[in-house]
Amino acid sequence: MLTRRSLFVAAALLVSASPAFAQDKLQDKFQSKLIVVASFSILGDLVKNVGGDRVNVSTLVPPGGDAHVYTPTPADAKRLVEAQLVIVNGLGFEGWLSRLVKASGGRMPVITATTGIKPRKLPGDHGHGHGHSHGEADPHAWQSVANVRTYVTNIREALIAADSAGAAIYRANADAYFGELDKLDREVKEAVAKLPAERRKVISTHDAFGYFADAYGITFIAPQGVSTESEASAKDIAAIIRQIKAQKIPAVFLENVTDPRLMRRIASETGAAVGGTLYSDSLTDEKGDAPTYIGMVRHNIKALTSALTN
Ligand SMILES: [Zn+2]
Structure with a gap:
């Protein structure tokens, strides 16, 4: 009669007698994962949520x-050569990507996650030197949580097209994530609703929050004539200081992708609070304040709320 123990021994013998078989199985398991490359960290997090294991x-x-x-x-x-699917933001965000795709042979599908989103135009009168061209589409569509529903839908369809056997899983994962996004969207609206209307305005360094501003009713002013790549002139800084005082702007914010020194200086000269760092175009690593898209939005709304509450 077989005891538990002898069964275990038999199983162990079977595995050790055929190591090649066991290894093949492991490799199959690894290779059956769809290899996806996303252009930047926020997209990568969305793909993880829809793609799962x-x-x-x-x-x-x-x-x-x-x-x-x-x-x-x-x-x-x-x-990119190894990728089975590439997912990009589009709207002119990754100007360097098409050359890279071409260099890699360009045989994998490249999916644009913002397809179907109505682009907002970048203001034409700002010189922020951040790689955007004036009057063109604003690429930062992920700053509106409602837009991220469209990102997730596009990602889900791309994953299903590349791996139809996983369709049911991708649909279920996307549905669960839609639920989280809806909850997040409500949280942002409730947080902004609690702020006094006259305090819903901030200075930030580059035009990354236009979709957020449109969706939630906070005015973001990116100072005129200020470049993130070069020193602002004394005249530029004087203009910003006048604007902060005239419009009684309560807080200035730093961003994780731009140089913080200018904003610190402006804050010290106007008495506006430095409201901390807003995460605009990138997540942090696992240990940071914004390791996921949802974590990033929660961090930003917390920073805005604490700086703009009286
Ligand atoms: Zn940006």
């Missing part, structure tokens, strides 16, 4: 990096 997702621009002005590495080109 069926996808192996990596991102080109690392957490904390600036996707507007990224310089791809040879390792990125190699990663």
